[in-house]
């Protein structure tokens with residue numbers, strides 16, 4: 001734990017235990033999404049599926065990066081991950097992004113991917129609102145993750161015919177242009 | 186028809202609502218006068234929502250600060266109307 005760092009956050013009026021609970025729920029959502037996206041990606045086959053595979057893979061690796069970036073902040077603030085992974089899974093702040101009943105239904109696949117990203121956008125907006133001007137480090141991290149989640153949402157909604165997303169693919173797989181500063185190579 | 190009413194018309198008072206906290210059975214949430222059964226939700230396990238809210242309560246005011254609208258509640262069955270307190 002970083003004692004003074006936590007004290008500063010408390011003094012700024014943040015309920016640290018509440019914030020930690022949300023951070024753990026989001027770390028769980030990222031890791032479970034990484035897992036479920038692995039299954040989705042494997043099933044993105046055929047002419048339509050292949051065209052989605054690349055962005056699904058970017059989103060998958062970036063979500064894992066988000067998990068990696070969140071964990072140190074949880075421990076700095078005096079929190080921890082549950083010892084039991086089953087408990088961790090059930091704490092996730094977003095529902096499991098499960099493979100649709102018909103994996104050849106690409107629209108259904110896209111909807112699962114889109115819903116997962118939209119849930120994440122809601123979650124990091126909540127954390128940004130909670131920490132803005134009070135807990136600068138968590139805010140900076142949550143904002144970096146939010147940038148990437150919004151781009152993921154935009155990619156998938158483009159495929160669902162919601163118009164241009166304004167984004168181009170990553171220069172390398174799972175680049176994490178915003179979150180990379182929190183990761184160690 | 187006398188004596189016949191739909192589930193949505195059934196009145197649920199605060200005491201009954203409070204008992205349905207998701208810890209010992211179903212998880213009910215009241216919003217804008219309606220009582221919803223959210224037991225089937227992954228995000229309301231043990232009556233806990235995001236570590237911020239508990240089932241068994243009237244969360245009408247709390248929803249204003251949520252990052253989503255009330256339409257999320259509409260996915261769940263309505264089990265009655267919240268009885269007005271004087």
Ligand code: HEM
Nearest residue numbers: 118119122123126226227228244247248250251252257258
């Ligand atoms: C600040 C407080 C809250 C936060 C941070 C929050 C967060 C969330 C998030 C992230 C989701 C998933 C959204 C998605 O899938 O895109 C969700 C779903 C939901 N929330 Fe909230 N929420 C809050 C307050 C509330 C309140 C007060 C109620 C009830 C009155 C409520 C009822 C629901 C319901 C019923 C769902 C749908 C669950 C499902 O589909 O399984 N939330 N919430």
